[in-house]
Amino acid sequence: MTDAKRQAALDYHAHPIPGKLSVELTKPTATARDLALAYSPGVAEPVREIAKDSENAYLYTGKGNLVAVISDGSAILGLGNLGPLASKPVMEGKGVLFKRFAGINATDVEVNAESPQAFIDTVARIADTWGGINLEDIKAPECFEIERALIEQCHIPVFHDDQHGTAIVTAAGMLNALDIADKSLEEARIVCLGAGAAAIACMKLLVSCGARSDNLIMLDRKGVIHTGREDLNQYKAMFAVDTDKRTLTDAIEGADVFVGLSGPGLMSADHIRRMADNPVVFACTNPDPEIAPDLAHAARPDVIMATGRSDYPNQVNNVLGFPFIFRGALDVRATRINEEMKVAAVHALKDLAREPVPRAVLEAYDSPAMSFGRDYIIPTPIDVRLLERVSSAVAQAAVDSGVARRPYPSHYPLKTVADVYAS
Numbered sequence: 001m002t003d004a005k006r007q008a009a010l011d012y013h014a015h016p017i018p019g020k021l022s023v024e025l026t027k028p029t030a031t032a033r034d035l036a037l038a039y040s041p042g043v044a045e046p047v048r049e050i051a052k053d054s055e056n057a058y059l060y061t062g063k064g065n066l067v068a069v070i071s072d073g074s075a076i077l078g079l080g081n082l083g084p085l086a087s088k089p090v091m092e093g094k095g096v097l098f099k100r101f102a103g104i105n106a107t108d109v110e111v112n113a114e115s116p117q118a119f120i121d122t123v124a125r126i127a128d129t130w131g132g133i134n135l136e137d138i139k140a141p142e143c144f145e146i147e148r149a150l151i152e153q154c155h156i157p158v159f160h161d162d163q164h165g166t167a168i169v170t171a172a173g174m175l176n177a178l179d180i181a182d183k184s185l186e187e188a189r190i191v192c193l194g195a196g197a198a199a200i201a202c203m204k205l206l207v208s209c210g211a212r213s214d215n216l217i218m219l220d221r222k223g224v225i226h227t228g229r230e231d232l233n234q235y236k237a238m239f240a241v242d243t244d245k246r247t248l249t250d251a252i253e254g255a256d257v258f259v260g261l262s263g264p265g266l267m268s269a270d271h272i273r274r275m276a277d278n279p280v281v282f283a284c285t286n287p288d289p290e291i292a293p294d295l296a297h298a299a300r301p302d303v304i305m306a307t308g309r310s311d312y313p314n315q316v317n318n319v320l321g322f323p324f325i326f327r328g329a330l331d332v333r334a335t336r337i338n339e340e341m342k343v344a345a346v347h348a349l350k351d352l353a354r355e356p357v358p359r360a361v362l363e364a365y366d367s368p369a370m371s372f373g374r375d376y377i378i379p380t381p382i383d384v385r386l387l388e389r390v391s392s393a394v395a396q397a398a399v400d401s402g403v404a405r406r407p408y409p410s411h412y413p414l415k416t417v418a419d420v421y422a423s
């Protein structure tokens with residue numbers, strides 16, 4: 001980042017008031033009567049009702065439209081383990097996106113936990129506060145156990161965004177990119193650089209969408225994950241292949257697809273030149289991708305390129321997923337976010353990219369035209385139709401798969417965030 005851009009980012013966060021989120025009131029508080037309702041003595045009435053039946057919390061408090069964004073700061077973006085407090089700008093940022101794109105109120109919670117069990121215990125004890133929990137930027141392999149335990153212990157949906165949000169958006173973009181390249185997921189030779197939470201979840205979802213695991217090579221910091229290695233945890237071991245390839249240079253030869261969820265600048269122009277025709281390169285580490293799009297395009301004019309960033313075409317970033325997935329899940333009071341709901345989100349995202357792009361999106365991106373193709377494989381986050389399509393698909397899948405505690409919402413489809421409380 002240039003000094004000017006760096007300063008602009010710091011100024012954005014500091015001024016006119018520190019941070020990016022604030023709390024607002026939803027009820028009148030001007031008079032003594034108002035205060036007597038909002039607080040003592042009136043507040044005792046909903047207390048009694050919730051004590052009688054915990055479901056009443058959805059009726060009398062903000063719980064049903066409130067999500068916690070919870071991190072321990074152990075894997076902040078692609079920056080590494082910088083601790084809980086340093087993750088706060090990202091967690092506030094996720095809150096901004098929840099509110100802006102899906103009308104969901106979010107509180108960020110940064111947990112200083114000495115162990116995965118301490119993290120689990122802390123979150124489990126406070127989970128009833130919210131309607132859902134979005135786990136964020138927690139490192140692998142601890143994140144897998146943390147998510148599993150919290151799904152089991154909490155009565156609300158718990159979703160590790162870096163795993164499933166990223167995987168859903170990657171799968172949608174990948175199906176479209178391969179279609180444009182005139183290739184199929186079933187045939188594609190895939191190289192995944194990175195073996196953390198996002199990488200493992202992305203590859204699992206690609207396999208369940210049709211990719212062949214014997215066509216897939218995953219690399220961690222030590223190189224290719226192969227069956228001869230004895231240092232693999234159970235999650236990496238699932239992707240071990242019997243191969244004599246050892247390095248990225250070996251693995252990338254003739255590959256159709258590169259997915260990077262690793263670290264900045266780890267892919268070179270030479271790597272990209274070794275790939276097959278019309279290579280698909282998703283360099284998704286944030287903020288700095290595995291290879292800069294300009295460098296990739298210069299090395300390979302036929303590349304179909306995506307990053308996680310807002311300042312290049314094809315933003316494959318979980319922002320396209322988590323706001324709308326939680327919207328759909330909250331609105332049917334789903335007990336969990338299951339595979340059916342994730343797959344429904346993949347298809348909703350993939351299909352939306354094939355429709356004409358609204359004028360408001362062109363204006364927001366200052367672009368004369370955008371249409372399904374190499375530079376537009378996935379909708380942009382600013383596209384208001386995401387709220388309608390993804391939330392509806394997720395809510396319907398929750399109902400159909402039996403995890404919804406409420407029927408498909410009568411106020412759906414949502415056209416804007418102003419419709420959120422229309423039920």
Ligand SMILES: O=C([O-])CC(=O)C(=O)O
Pocket residue numbers: 076077078090137161162285286308317318319
């Ligand atoms: O925050 C983002 O832009 C996407 C994300 O979850 C990450 O990189 O960890």
Ligand SMILES: [Mg+2]
Pocket residue numbers: 077136137161162
């Ligand atoms: Mg993240």
